[in-house]
Amino acid sequence: MRVVNFAHGEFLMFGMYGAFWAFTLLHADPYLTLVIAIPVFLLVGWGSYALIMRPIVHTSHNVQVFTTVGLSIVLQNLALVLWSGEARFVRTRYYGSVVNIGEAVLNLAQAVAFVLAVSATAALFAFMRWSYAGKLMRATAQDRDAASLMGIDTDRIYALTWAVGIACVGAAGVLLAPIYAVYPTAGLQFVLIAYIAVVLGGLGDMIGALIAALIVAAVEVIGSYTIGTAWKEVLYLLLFIAILVVRPAGLFGQRGAEALGV
Amino acid sequence: MKNIIIAAGAAGALAFCVSVTQAQQLKGEYKLGVLEPLTGNLAAQGKLHLEGYELMRDLINTRFGGVMGRKLVLVVGDAPDPTAAASEATRLATREGVKIITGTFSSILCGAASEAAARQNVIYWETSCVDPRFTRRGLKNVFRTEIDGVGFGWYNVEFIAKYLAPRLGKKPNELRIAYIAEDSSYGQGVTEAARERAKKEFGMQEVALEYYTYTTNDLTPVILKLKNANPDVLHHIARDQDAILFWRQAREQNFEVKAVVHAGATGYGNPGFGKALGNESNGPFALSEPGVAFLVDKLRPDGQKIEHAFREALKAKTGSDVPAGGHQLAAGGLWLLKVVLDAAKTDELDKFRAAVMKMDVPVGSLMNGWGVKFDESGQNSNERVQHYMLQWQNGALVTVWPEEFTSSRAKWMPLGPWNQRK
Numbered sequence: 001m002r003v004v005n006f007a008h009g010e011f012l013m014f015g016m017y018g019a020f021w022a023f024t025l026l027h028a029d030p031y032l033t034l035v036i037a038i039p040v041f042l043l044v045g046w047g048s049y050a051l052i053m054r055p056i057v058h059t060s061h062n063v064q065v066f067t068t069v070g071l072s073i074v075l076q077n078l079a080l081v082l083w084s085g086e087a088r089f090v091r092t093r094y095y096g097s098v099v100n101i102g103e104a105v106l107n108l109a110q111a112v113a114f115v116l117a118v119s120a121t122a123a124l125f126a127f128m129r130w131s132y133a134g135k136l137m138r139a140t141a142q143d144r145d146a147a148s149l150m151g152i153d154t155d156r157i158y159a160l161t162w163a164v165g166i167a168c169v170g171a172a173g174v175l176l177a178p179i180y181a182v183y184p185t186a187g188l189q190f191v192l193i194a195y196i197a198v199v200l201g202g203l204g205d206m207i208g209a210l211i212a213a214l215i216v217a218a219v220e221v222i223g224s225y226t227i228g229t230a231w232k233e234v235l236y237l238l239l240f241i242a243i244l245v246v247r248p249a250g251l252f253g254q255r256g257a258e259a260l261g262v
Numbered sequence: 263m264k265n266i267i268i269a270a271g272a273a274g275a276l277a278f279c280v281s282v283t284q285a286q287q288l289k290g291e292y293k294l295g296v297l298e299p300l301t302g303n304l305a306a307q308g309k310l311h312l313e314g315y316e317l318m319r320d321l322i323n324t325r326f327g328g329v330m331g332r333k334l335v336l337v338v339g340d341a342p343d344p345t346a347a348a349s350e351a352t353r354l355a356t357r358e359g360v361k362i363i364t365g366t367f368s369s370i371l372c373g374a375a376s377e378a379a380a381r382q383n384v385i386y387w388e389t390s391c392v393d394p395r396f397t398r399r400g401l402k403n404v405f406r407t408e409i410d411g412v413g414f415g416w417y418n419v420e421f422i423a424k425y426l427a428p429r430l431g432k433k434p435n436e437l438r439i440a441y442i443a444e445d446s447s448y449g450q451g452v453t454e455a456a457r458e459r460a461k462k463e464f465g466m467q468e469v470a471l472e473y474y475t476y477t478t479n480d481l482t483p484v485i486l487k488l489k490n491a492n493p494d495v496l497h498h499i500a501r502d503q504d505a506i507l508f509w510r511q512a513r514e515q516n517f518e519v520k521a522v523v524h525a526g527a528t529g530y531g532n533p534g535f536g537k538a539l540g541n542e543s544n545g546p547f548a549l550s551e552p553g554v555a556f557l558v559d560k561l562r563p564d565g566q567k568i569e570h571a572f573r574e575a576l577k578a579k580t581g582s583d584v585p586a587g588g589h590q591l592a593a594g595g596l597w598l599l600k601v602v603l604d605a606a607k608t609d610e611l612d613k614f615r616a617a618v619m620k621m622d623v624p625v626g627s628l629m630n631g632w633g634v635k636f637d638e639s640g641q642n643s644n645e646r647v648q649h650y651m652l653q654w655q656n657g658a659l660v661t662v663w664p665e666e667f668t669s670s671r672a673k674w675m676p677l678g679p680w681n682q683r684k
């Protein structure tokens with residue numbers, strides 16, 4: 001689609017609220033909520049595409065940027081009106097449980113989120129590579145006009161692509177809810193670093209984004225510990241700039257790869 | 263039962279009539295600009311402050327004769343960031359025609375808002391932000407009712423050296439102290455003031471210093487550094503969710519320290535900390551306005567009167583008579599503004615300023631047990647703005663120091679293992 005969604009963090013925040021309310025009102029474990037959240041957010045994605053993105057998907061990047069930034073502000077304030085600015089917490093029975101790996105101590109929910117995120121990335125990769133719908137999505141990304149001539153309903157493919165993206169971020173929100181406080185601007189703290197990982201890995205390269213995310217995390221944590229916490233953003237942004245100077249398409253990307261859908 | 267209902271109804275009607283009569287006696291309106299972040303990252307605290315202003319406005323109008331005999335009306339602007347704070351301050355001055363603006367609680371916002379107010383020759387009455395630079399810019403239109411970051415640091419070290427140290431079995435100069443703080447002027451201002459006093463006056467041993475951005479989503483590296491530094495006391499100035507994040511991750515990493523001390527109505531001083539963590543929140547201290555177990559009757563008669571009235575109004579609205587720090591700072595600041603305006607009888611800057619400088623009110627006379635003595639910079643003095651150390655105890659922020667103002671006592675000194683703080 002070649003649309004950067006600046007409201008991605010807000011869909012993540014709604015995923016977190018979904019887990020919070022399911023836990024608070026229905027006593028549903030976040031991992032049970034996850035099963036329901038994925039189809040729900042798929043529908044939310046489909047609906048938001050039909051209402052907001054369809055009219056602007058073929059317009060200039062400026063229009064798309066302003067639209068998604070506007071959507072981000074609307075969603076943040078919607079959450080503020082609905083649930084106030086108060087931070088909420090999903091306090092599961094196991095929220096204080098930790099996993100020891102050697103001398104490293106990990107929160108159990110963090111470890112589970114990591115495993116599920118890697119699994120989801122692998123599943124998405126397989127879906128894009130081998131499923132019929134995935135092939136249609138890649139074909140549409142490579143050449144929309146040619147795809148239309150081959151009989152592909154490109155508008156439906158765009159809707160599906162957008163919906164899959166929203167389902168993934170909704171699921172991520174549910175996975176993060178047992179780890180972080182839930183509040184209307186909770187998504188903001190994750191979006192910048194997510195964009196950096198995606199661009200660093202190479203636009204359009206899912207495995208590249210995964211590896212880049214691990215590199216950014218390692219630089220952030222090691223840099224914070226050895227140099228100083230105040231420097232952590234500086235360190236990974238310097239790395240980001242340095243890599244883009246040497247490899248403008250990112251670590252694993254090829255020039256124009258996002259257009260090829262590989 | 264029927265008689266009780268009739269009596270209650272009659273009492274209610276009488277109270278209503280008195281209120282209406284008092285409201286009718288007010289001649290005209292007095293518009294006051296209020297700037298708070300009502301959207302964005304700081305909205306939770308901004309809304310608490312606005313609620314405090316509104317409760318106090320209603321009290322002033324219905325029970326305390328309004329402002330200069332007029333009905334107080336708040337004109338509210340949303341200030342989620344410094345740019346919006348400046349433009350809203352300008353709008354309130356030029357479009358709404360207010361002569362005084364109050365707000366903005368945050369050290370991120372108060373500088374920009376007050377500069378814009380100064381350009382419009384409007385008085386800026388800050389009730390909460392603690393950036394020490396706020397009153398050091400030579401602006402004659404700027405006043406602050408709350409103490410600044412230097413005052414917070416001063417109080418925290420006073421508490422650590424004179425109250426905590428003996429209870430931890432150490433002399434102040436034997437204490438190993440670590441400092442961490444979010445990196446805005448609030449966190450840095452308080453921390454640097456505390457560091458200076460702790461070292462120069464008490465010779466405490468500083469073993470770590472770390473600043474971080476309050477929107478961070480991982481404080482594990484800081485905690486690992488602290489574990490290596492092995493402090494007795496952690497001086498942590500947190501802004502918001504960073505306090506919750508730190509506490510959770512400290513527990514996961516089993517970081518044990520003898521005491522944690524914070525200052526301000528944010529971070530550990532925010533009611534959200536206890537709500538998020540329940541009994542897991544037990545232990546940390548937060549310098550703030552008085553909390554649970556505060557002995558209102560220890561105040562002077564004037565202070566008792568307004569404190570009781572405010573707590574009753576709060577209870578009627580929220581069901582709880584224990585105000586949050588944001589309520590107290592906003593309401594206490596607005597009450598003091600009313601007192602000054604009634605004395606000055608005008609909002610003209612020179613006369614207003616003269617009335618502010620003339621005020622000399624002892625501790626215990628106003629809300630929160632405050633007194634008044636402003637200096638030439640427009641800052642109310644540390645000694646008059648009485649502050650209190652609260653401690654999280656079983657989900658509540660309990661007043662524990664100074665002991666003459668509270669019926670409760672501090673617990674968990676030292677904090678001990680995480681699973682034994684019950």
